[in-house]
Amino acid sequence: MHANDVTPERLRLLAGTRAQRGRVLSLYLNLDPHEHDTPRARSSAVGSLLSEARERVEAYVDADHDARQGLHDDLRRVEELLAPDQIPGDGAHGLAIFADGPDDLLEVLRLPRPVASQVIVDQTPHVEPLTAFEDETRWCVALVNRSLARFMVGSPDALAEVGSFDNDTHGAHDQGGWSQGRWERAVEEDVAVHLDRVAQALALSARRRRYDRLLLATPQDQRSRVEAALPAQVRRRLAGHLTLDVSDVTPEQVREVVRDWVERGRGEYARERLARFAELRAQDTRASDGLDEVLVALVERRVETLLLHEGFARPGLRDPDTEWLGIEGQRPPTDGRIERHADITEWAIALALEQDAEVLVVDPFDHEELRGEDGIGAILRFDR
Structure with a gap:
């Protein structure tokens, strides 16, 4: 059986996490058994990920001395977790690890399907890849x-x-x-x-x-x-x-057939939601397209489904006191502090999950409906 530690509740909790004293070190490790079927192959994958993590930690400068020291301490904790005799990968095809020692965060999630190995350092956990694993349907x-x-x-x-x-x-x-x-x-x-x-x-x-x-x-x-x-x-x-x-x-053969069946169903569902988005947009009602309009709808808590191209990344602005999000040239309704982020995606996903909106990440090559909309759109609960 394939392990899956992702639940909607854990995803919402992670998305709502904000680093106060440190920074969050997010790591994803690909354990695809077809690619890493021997201890040596797994060790090589872990070594490459940790090497990237060291580079990211060393290069990260958007934090004070204590936060940077916390990142170095977190990296040592992760290295211990991923030691050959400690790696918590039983039944997993991937791992997601979130560490922020100064804020008492250490979360390790086993994933049932492979993920792209990557390392992100930010003020919030990088949860976008987890949105594909949160379905709790039994x-x-x-x-x-x-x-x-x-x-x-x-x-x-x-x-x-x-x-x-x-x-x-x-x-x-x-x-x-x-x-x-x-x-x-x-x-x-x-x-x-x-x-x-x-x-x-x-x-x-x-x-x-x-x-x-x-x-x-x-x-x-x-x-x-x-x-x-x-x-x-x-x-x-x-x-x-x-x-x-x-x-x-055999049970494993049944699981393989069911996984394929459910994946096809997810693809059909994504096409249905994107078709619904296109229909509403054509009617000029209950749809936002483009990053600026989507962020406004998220701030106003009007989003039913957030639609994103896989790998979507755009710069944006954030007011940490009010959770306002915007793009360059926009201003929050209050004169609060403004943070500039090279990628506003995680904050947008977090705000969507906080209002119980669905987050649907789609392959841009399979689904072209968002190409003209900057790779992002939203189906709304109601218009203004």
Whole structure:
């Protein structure tokens, strides 16, 4: 199973963290097993990341002496964490580490999918890569044929088999002296009993809130019958069908298929949200495009979905006392202190998460809807 320590609550807490006495050292480590499948390869990846971290810490000058000393101390702590016998990577394909000793911050998150290795030093944790891992939807995969049922529950990266049963049904060797019609009716009655048991098990798990969405893996010719046996509260959770060998497929094979299925679903969802953004923008209602308009909407707490191109980075202004954000040439409503940031993205994401807005980071090569809007846009809850 793939570990995932990212939850919406932890993401919001990190996004809301502001360094007061020190600076936040954010590190992402790629542990893709296809690239780092040996201890030597992992050691090389860790060494490259730590080398980059040392360079970033040495080059960082936007802090007083105590904050810079704190960064050096944090770097030593990270080096200890990433020692070959200490690295907390069990079940992880990536790691995110946030350290700010002067402000008592040390957070290590295991990630279920690879991330690009990088180091960022700033006043707030670099959380943009984590927005892809915060989905807490619990899935149930029911693998069902005419006699066997297996159930797996969890996130796509951590599905675990939680139960199974195999009902005895009449086989060809059981026909004995029965007529063909009587034997066939007996077989169908056994199947009906079996499917009713499946339906009851899924309904009980749904009532106990053990899963949010359901995927059925059944032989093609049995799909309609299995689905028809489900009670209404289970059918409402049904998200789709998978084609798998119910009896022989391994849990890891199921997890791989489900991860691919969910990723395709995320891509479809991103396209739907971007299409909705384009529609609202064309109607000149409930949409902001371009960094200046999006920052205004964020400050006014009107954002429903923040849309960003992956790798988006733009300079901006911030008032640390009021959390106002803007671009060069804009001024806050009060005469507060103004900080200039080479990249305002993290502050924009933090402000979006604080108002429970959705943050959707999309590939600029797959999704061109934001290209004319400076790589950033927003769907709004309401207009001014």
